[in-house]
Amino acid sequence: MVEPITAVALAGIPEARAGDDPAELIAAAMPTGRPLARDVVVVAHKLISKAEGRTRRLSEIVPGGRARELAGRLGKDPRHVQAVLDETREVRRAQRGVLISVTHHGFVCANAGVDASNSPDGDTLILLPVDPDASARRLRDGLRARLGVAPAVVVTDSFGRAWRTGQCDVAIGCAGLRPLEDWRGLADARGRELRATVIAVADELAAAADLARAKDAMQPVVLVGGAGRHVTEADGPGVGALLRDASQDLFR
Amino acid sequence: MVEPITAVALAGIPEARAGDDPAELIAAAMPTGRPLARDVVVVAHKLISKAEGRTRRLSEIVPGGRARELAGRLGKDPRHVQAVLDETREVRRAQRGVLISVTHHGFVCANAGVDASNSPDGDTLILLPVDPDASARRLRDGLRARLGVAPAVVVTDSFGRAWRTGQCDVAIGCAGLRPLEDWRGLADARGRELRATVIAVADELAAAADLARAKDAMQPVVLVGGAGRHVTEADGPGVGALLRDASQDLFR
Numbered sequence: 001m002v003e004p005i006t007a008v009a010l011a012g013i014p015e016a017r018a019g020d021d022p023a024e025l026i027a028a029a030m031p032t033g034r035p036l037a038r039d040v041v042v043v044a045h046k047l048i049s050k051a052e053g054r055t056r057r058l059s060e061i062v063p064g065g066r067a068r069e070l071a072g073r074l075g076k077d078p079r080h081v082q083a084v085l086d087e088t089r090e091v092r093r094a095q096r097g098v099l100i101s102v103t104h105h106g107f108v109c110a111n112a113g114v115d116a117s118n119s120p121d122g123d124t125l126i127l128l129p130v131d132p133d134a135s136a137r138r139l140r141d142g143l144r145a146r147l148g149v150a151p152a153v154v155v156t157d158s159f160g161r162a163w164r165t166g167q168c169d170v171a172i173g174c175a176g177l178r179p180l181e182d183w184r185g186l187a188d189a190r191g192r193e194l195r196a197t198v199i200a201v202a203d204e205l206a207a208a209a210d211l212a213r214a215k216d217a218m219q220p221v222v223l224v225g226g227a228g229r230h231v232t233e234a235d236g237p238g239v240g241a242l243l244r245d246a247s248q249d250l251f252r
Numbered sequence: 253m254v255e256p257i258t259a260v261a262l263a264g265i266p267e268a269r270a271g272d273d274p275a276e277l278i279a280a281a282m283p284t285g286r287p288l289a290r291d292v293v294v295v296a297h298k299l300i301s302k303a304e305g306r307t308r309r310l311s312e313i314v315p316g317g318r319a320r321e322l323a324g325r326l327g328k329d330p331r332h333v334q335a336v337l338d339e340t341r342e343v344r345r346a347q348r349g350v351l352i353s354v355t356h357h358g359f360v361c362a363n364a365g366v367d368a369s370n371s372p373d374g375d376t377l378i379l380l381p382v383d384p385d386a387s388a389r390r391l392r393d394g395l396r397a398r399l400g401v402a403p404a405v406v407v408t409d410s411f412g413r414a415w416r417t418g419q420c421d422v423a424i425g426c427a428g429l430r431p432l433e434d435w436r437g438l439a440d441a442r443g444r445e446l447r448a449t450v451i452a453v454a455d456e457l458a459a460a461a462d463l464a465r466a467k468d469a470m471q472p473v474v475l476v477g478g479a480g481r482h483v484t485e486a487d488g489p490g491v492g493a494l495l496r497d498a499s500q501d502l503f504r
Contacts, residue, residue, distance in 0.1 A: 004260035162414035166452025200418030208460035251414040
């Protein structure tokens with residue numbers, strides 16, 4: 001028996017500033033009686049990034065030659081492109097106004113996750129956290145310290161996908177969660193083997209949470225209930241398990 | 253204000269047989285007072301495929317030369333490979349026991365969605381519906397006729413992804429749903445433009461629903477509440493909108 005899933009956006013979370021403690025902001029917004037230890041707190045990375053000071057001022061960036069060349073070709077601000085390059089391990093594509101990057105973490109996404117939307121002014125770029133798994137662990141520790149309960153934590157971003165249009169929220173960091181549910185070798189309801197059935201639970205949680213908030217409202221945090229079978233006492237492996245080794249990737 | 257999302261698997265749905273009416277099976281399993289017109293009924297395609305007779309007996313398939321060649325290389329049953337080829341417009345990869353196909357619908361997935369797990373016996377292969385959008389529309393019509401309410405319908409399968417390990421459920425058909433939520437050009441909470449923000453709502457609904465069921469239980473149907481802002485009176489465009497034109501695909 002699987003429980004119903006619930007996802008509710010927390011109201012009243014103020015915009016994070018550098019130095020803020022995400023656990024403090026989130027704990028203050030928790031509904032009465034929550035979180036349960038089996039809950040999952042799903043946080044849009046921008047809250048974390050702002051609190052961690054992972055922002056840059058466009059006006060302070062001096063673009064180098066490669067950034068200027070790419071920016072000219074893409075019709076972008078060379079300072080923005082420099083910020084993207086600084087977060088990029090490998091440029092996969094540079095076309096139609098978009099850089100597709102492999103970030104230093106190993107994520108494949110547009111503009112290395114460097115974003116100017118949802119910034120408090122026109123001059124701020126928001127970067128991905130340096131180590132989103134570590135951010136998730138810190139937030140989990142902070143919630144445990146403040147509330148006496150340690151729900152799982154998932155940090156998310158919206159990524160475009162190969163083959164399919166539109167973005168889905170995916171996990172870029174997690175703690176206290178088994179990010180993959182591995183059914184290989186287990187029998188299905190009819191007793192037959194299930195093959196190649198490894199479910200990206202962390203990404204499905206990110207997607208479910210995204211449905212519960214509007215992009216034009218300040219609702220970076222969604223509390224997901226009913227997914228307790230994926231929550232672990234240990235912080236666990238983080239999202240590294242979700243990164244497909246290029247040599248194993250048949251889907252590109 | 254966005255509503256909380258709820259996702260609950262319907263209990264007591266029997267295994268579908270060829271000729272069954274999915275609307276009848278699902279209507280009989282609905283909780284009292286549901287569905288609401290703003291609900292989304294998310295159905296694993298296997299229920300639909302079985303009801304539509306989209307199955308084949310391995311023992312009746314005579315593999316051709318290409319199937320035998322690929323099967324030898326991949327260590328697969330040549331009859332299974334023939335079934336995959338019959339559902340395939342283009343083979344993208346044939347490696348490590350997996351064919352990555354572009355299906356006749358335009359989906360990119362392993363083995364063209366042809367599946368032997370969850371089959372009632374060892375001899376049955378389950379194919380994707382011929383036209384999953386049409387299946388979704390028929391199911392919606394059937395629910396309207398039986399229950400007087402026409403919730404949105406999403407038909408799903410579990411797909412692997414480029415770059416990331418694990419499978420996520422995605423939409424392969426839908427009716428009564430705006431599959432993409434387009435925020436481009438709309439202002440965010442701070443009044444700035446949101447850029448390149450098109451949310452694949454249909455896929456996020458598929459993912460959320462998958463969390464509410466166990467793969468080893470017969471729970472092909474999940475009722476999702478709280479996503480009514482994406483539900484439309486008209487059946488709408490279906491999942492065609494989710495297929496990225498190869499020339500526009502920078503993410504591969």
